[in-house]
Amino acid sequence: MNIDILTLFPEMFASPFDSSIIKRARDKNIVQINTYNIRGFSRNKHHTVDDTPFGGGVGMVMHAEPVFEAVEKLKNSNESKSRIILMCPQGMTFTQGYAKELAQEERLIFICGHYEGIDDRVREHLVTDEISVGDFVLTGGEIPVMVLVDAVVRLIPGVLGDKASAEEDSFYNGLLEYPHYTRPRNYKGCEVPEILLSGHHENIRKWRLRQSLLRTLAGRPDLFKEKLLTAEEKKLLKEIHADLAEILNT
Structure with missing residues (x-):
């Protein structure tokens, strides 16, 4: 260019x-x-x-x-x-x-x-x-x-x-990016989420997608107006709303 x-x-x-x-x-x-x-x-x-x-x-x-x-x-x-x-x-x-x-x-x-x-x-x-x-x-x-x-x-x-570095950035797929962690595993009593240490790539992928949806819902819900959700994203978002409703009712 x-x-x-x-x-x-x-x-x-x-x-x-x-x-x-x-x-x-x-x-x-x-x-x-x-x-x-x-x-x-x-x-x-x-x-x-x-x-x-x-x-x-x-x-x-x-x-x-x-x-x-x-x-x-x-x-x-x-x-x-x-x-x-x-x-x-x-x-x-x-x-x-x-x-x-x-x-x-x-x-x-x-x-x-x-x-x-x-x-x-x-x-x-x-x-x-x-x-x-x-x-x-x-x-x-x-x-x-x-x-x-x-x-x-x-x-x-x-x-x-x-x-993939660009494709995983915030906004690339219409959502905010999931959280990142690196060493040390424990810093001042704050632990890295256990799932990231599991080595189970599919579970990690799903966790990251859920976190991305959560962050977007909390910080930039307006992005959902333009975002064409996949079937998996719709399912996870429905689960997130159900979890939030349960928390609010307790």
Whole structure:
């Protein structure tokens, strides 16, 4: 995958993308990540990229022209079909499902807004995707892009050592992940659940699935609205509800 990032602050991406899993993916040439300073595409002599908004108001708005120029140059330099993504509040909320979809692409171009935002002609006529990472305000689009790149890159085949590592993550199958434990078996009187030490793989699998359902029911019950439950999950969930009803009645 090729990932191009248009930003006013390319230096912000150096540390996150030169560490851990993303660094290894880049070293293996599984993914190429390039950052471009939008100021470099400004045609005025001072390389300014913003101005006061038409109609008045506080703050500054980023020009459409340098963003269009940058995207066109990037598209002309590579024949791969590009998803052009703008981070903005009115965009679709980013989810694991969205990450899976983007991980299938050959090329992603991210646009990071700043100040009061970008001239809306960029959103109307240039981008293919508008994405939000949540209902809160950040200084610019750089940190949300880091979040998206991390979530997407780890799903590309070959990035994680074991495919199952991604498939067992929270949200991958629409549920929260089950709890994990490692040595020591007993820490300050807190014991690891006995079933995990049994060596019975099928019982462990069922326990983990039940725990995943329990955690989702307790912490994110809204996820069940979108989750298509398997027959086994329905059965376990019914048992969990029966157990909870019994506890409440005692």
